[in-house]
Amino acid sequence: MLAFLLDPAAQSGPADGASDMHPTRNRLISVATRLFQQRGYHAIGLAEILALSETPKGSLYHHFPGGKPELAEACVARIAESSLAAIDRLSGSGLDMIGFLRRLSEVTAAWLQRTDWLDGSLLAVIGQEQGGANGPLSEAVRIAYQRIEMRLARWLMAEGIAVARARDMAATIIAAQEGALVLARSRHDAAPVTLVTDMLCSMVERG
Amino acid sequence: MLAFLLDPAAQSGPADGASDMHPTRNRLISVATRLFQQRGYHAIGLAEILALSETPKGSLYHHFPGGKPELAEACVARIAESSLAAIDRLSGSGLDMIGFLRRLSEVTAAWLQRTDWLDGSLLAVIGQEQGGANGPLSEAVRIAYQRIEMRLARWLMAEGIAVARARDMAATIIAAQEGALVLARSRHDAAPVTLVTDMLCSMVERG
DNA sequence: GCCAGCATAGACCGACCAGTCTAGCGGGGT
DNA sequence: ACCCCGCTAGACTGGTCGGTCTATGCTGGC
Numbered sequence: 001m002l003a004f005l006l007d008p009a010a011q012s013g014p015a016d017g018a019s020d021m022h023p024t025r026n027r028l029i030s031v032a033t034r035l036f037q038q039r040g041y042h043a044i045g046l047a048e049i050l051a052l053s054e055t056p057k058g059s060l061y062h063h064f065p066g067g068k069p070e071l072a073e074a075c076v077a078r079i080a081e082s083s084l085a086a087i088d089r090l091s092g093s094g095l096d097m098i099g100f101l102r103r104l105s106e107v108t109a110a111w112l113q114r115t116d117w118l119d120g121s122l123l124a125v126i127g128q129e130q131g132g133a134n135g136p137l138s139e140a141v142r143i144a145y146q147r148i149e150m151r152l153a154r155w156l157m158a159e160g161i162a163v164a165r166a167r168d169m170a171a172t173i174i175a176a177q178e179g180a181l182v183l184a185r186s187r188h189d190a191a192p193v194t195l196v197t198d199m200l201c202s203m204v205e206r207g
Numbered sequence: 208m209l210a211f212l213l214d215p216a217a218q219s220g221p222a223d224g225a226s227d228m229h230p231t232r233n234r235l236i237s238v239a240t241r242l243f244q245q246r247g248y249h250a251i252g253l254a255e256i257l258a259l260s261e262t263p264k265g266s267l268y269h270h271f272p273g274g275k276p277e278l279a280e281a282c283v284a285r286i287a288e289s290s291l292a293a294i295d296r297l298s299g300s301g302l303d304m305i306g307f308l309r310r311l312s313e314v315t316a317a318w319l320q321r322t323d324w325l326d327g328s329l330l331a332v333i334g335q336e337q338g339g340a341n342g343p344l345s346e347a348v349r350i351a352y353q354r355i356e357m358r359l360a361r362w363l364m365a366e367g368i369a370v371a372r373a374r375d376m377a378a379t380i381i382a383a384q385e386g387a388l389v390l391a392r393s394r395h396d397a398a399p400v401t402l403v404t405d406m407l408c409s410m411v412e413r414g
Numbered sequence: 415g416c417c418a419g420c421a422t423a424g425a426c427c428g429a430c431c432a433g434t435c436t437a438g439c440g441g442g443g444t
Numbered sequence: 445a446c447c448c449c450g451c452t453a454g455a456c457t458g459g460t461c462g463g464t465c466t467a468t469g470c471t472g473g474c
Contacts, residue, residue, distance in 0.1 A: 024451080040336040042249035046432060056453040057433085063451090067433065117339030125335040127393040129247040132324030142393050168402050171390065175399045176406070179386020183378065186334040186349050192382040195375050199383070199410050206409075231421080253462060263423040264463085270421090274463065 001083055001121060001148060001177055025063040025074075027053045033075040037122040041072055041129050041137075072126065073140045079122050080144035084151050091155045097204050100155075101173070105197035108181065109190035117188050124178045149174055161207065173200055208290055208328055208355060208384060232270040232281075234260045240282040244329035248279055248336050248344075279333065280347045286329050287351035291358050298362045304411050307362075308380070312404035315388070316397035324395050331385045356381055368414060380407055 031053040035044045046068060050057055064070040090100050111119065123141050130138035152170035157163055180196035238260035242251045253275060257264055271277040297307050318326065330348050337345035359377035364370055387403035 022451090038338045039340075040247060040249060040338075042247060043336055045430075047430080057455095058435090058453055059451065061433075115339075120335050120338055123393075124331075124389050127389060128327050128332040128335060129250055131245045131247075131327055132322075132392060132395070133246075138393070142395075145390060145393055168398075171399050172402045172406055175386040175390040175403050176383045177386065178389050179382040179384065182331050182334060182385050182389070183352060183382040185339060186330075186345070186352055188339070188349075191375075192378050195379045196382050199379055199406060202410075202413075203406050229421090252460070254460080263421095264425095265423055265465090266421065268463075 001079075001123060001174060001181075022063065024055060024059050028055055028060060028063065028071060029074050029078055032071050033078065033122060034119070036072060036075055037120050037125060038118045040125045041068075069135070069137050072137055075122060076126060076137070076140040076144050080147055083144075083148050087148070087151045087155065091158075097156060097159060098201050101197050101200050101204065104177070105194050108177075108193050109184075112181075112184055112190055112193070117185050120185050121178055121181050124182060145174060156204075165207070169203065172203065176200055208286075208330060208381060208388075229270065231262060231266050235262055235267060235270065235278060236281050236285055239278050240285065240329060241326070243279060243282055244327050244332060245325045247332045248275075276342070276344050279344055282329060283333060283344070283347040283351050287354055290351075290355050294355070294358050294362065298365075304363060304366055305408050308404050308407050308411065311384070312401050315384075315400050316391075319388075319391055319397055319400070324392050327392050328385055328388050331389060352381060363411075372414070376410065379410065383407055 028049065032044070032049050035049060035052070046057065046060065049055075049071075050060060060071070061067065064074065066073075087100075090103065095103070123144055127138065127141040127145075130141065132138075149167065149170045152173060153163070153166040156166035156169055161169065176196045176199065177193075180192040183192040184190050235256065239251070239256050242256060242259070253264065253267065256262075256278075257267060267278065268274065271281065273280075294307075297310065302310070330351055334345065334348040334352075337348065339345075356374065356377045359380060360370070360373040363373035363376055368376065383403045383406065384400075387399040390399040391397050
């Protein structure tokens with residue numbers, strides 16, 4: 001979710017607290033995130049990540065002693081941080097949840113088309129690949145979803161919705177958005193994103 | 208979507224037109240489907256499929272000269288056929304769309320728990336892994352989604368909904384269900400499935 | 415009984431995988 | 445001036461990958 005805001009945010013400058021980290025580490029995470037979210041964890045070899053980021057293998061294992069899984073964990077963590085930051089930014093700018101959903105829909109559709117349907121949801125693809133496994137990577141995905149859900153729920157509560165309902169609505173929003181992304185990518189058609197957004201908006205409107 | 212009905216249907220007997228195919232071919236598709244939908248296409252090696260299905264490599268390449276991709280295509284095609292058959296069965300038994308969604312929710316939740324969150328959506332995981340690629344495998348996923356969507360839309364039209372709206376609703380249903388599956392698996396919690404179903408039901412009720 | 419074919423069986427192959435290891439660079443501290 | 449060490453650099457390795465190939469059942473038609 002919200003992976004697209006990595007591009008503007010991470011590339012533009014010192015936001016996200018990503019710029020204070022080592023440039024090589026940063027570059028590895030950026031390239032790996034893009035590749036993983038396009039084709040999944042297992043389809044991407046280290047060779048491709050290293051070639052695209054122009055990094056030797058030694059550097060990767062210096063910054064990520066745990067190897068590929070640790071790199072993927074860092075990618076998931078950064079997606080989570082970026083998503084939270086984006087939610088905070090928008091919720092702090094006076095937007096209401098309906099406005100957020102509309103805007104999310106627009107930006108998502110534009111992102112999908114701009115990347116020619118190559119980019120997808122990192123959390124979704126890695127979560128699906130890891131399945132019900134209990135490794136640290138699937139745990140990272142679980143936590144990422146949970147943090148995003150809680151942040152959305154908090155926003156909904158600030159709009160006067162009861163806590164239990166807010167959490168349910170937040171989970172529904174995430175599920176529907178992720179599903180829309182899956183279907184839109186497969187169809188090469190952004191329509192599912194706007195359709196799901198319409199449904200989510202009326203859910204929020206009805207309370 | 209609707210992958211779970213493979214188990215009861217394919218195992219119980221001569222439904223789905225699957226029993227008239229060669230038993231080895233059938234067994235390969237069943238085992239490969241289960242493995243792919245648990246961990247994705249790239250994470251599963253032929254060795255594992257062959258070991259679990261007790262099939263030698265020669266048989267695989269006899270029945271699927273195209274190798275792994277062709278086997279995966281057959282898995283996707285079977286999921287599509289099973290889903291269509293299930294939809295037809297339920298729509299023919301006097302159930303309305305709301306009843307279908309409720310029932311789908313119950314069966315999906317039970318399936319997720321029964322398989323200890325290991326099983327997922329074959330279409331979603333393969334679709335995500337293939338991404339925006341234009342290979343025959345991602346084309347198979349696209350067609351599978353499209354066929355299911357058209358069948359659902361037909362059902363909705365039979366309930367008096369206009370054609371354009373019916374197609375939109377069908378796409379929304381599929382997107383939301385797939386997303387719920389993704390999130391539920393990651394959280395090891397079936398709640399997203401029922402939450403999304405509630406939302407879909409009110410969408411259908413409102414027309 | 416015998417042949418023809420489909421299907422099984424698994425040894426084998428080159429490519430590629432993630433990961434290890436040693437060597438060397440370069441700049442800040444003293 | 446020197447050294448130390450965070451970091452870069454890439455050759456190398458054992459294992460696994462998908463795929464090919466030859467050999468061998470097995471079975472229905474004659």
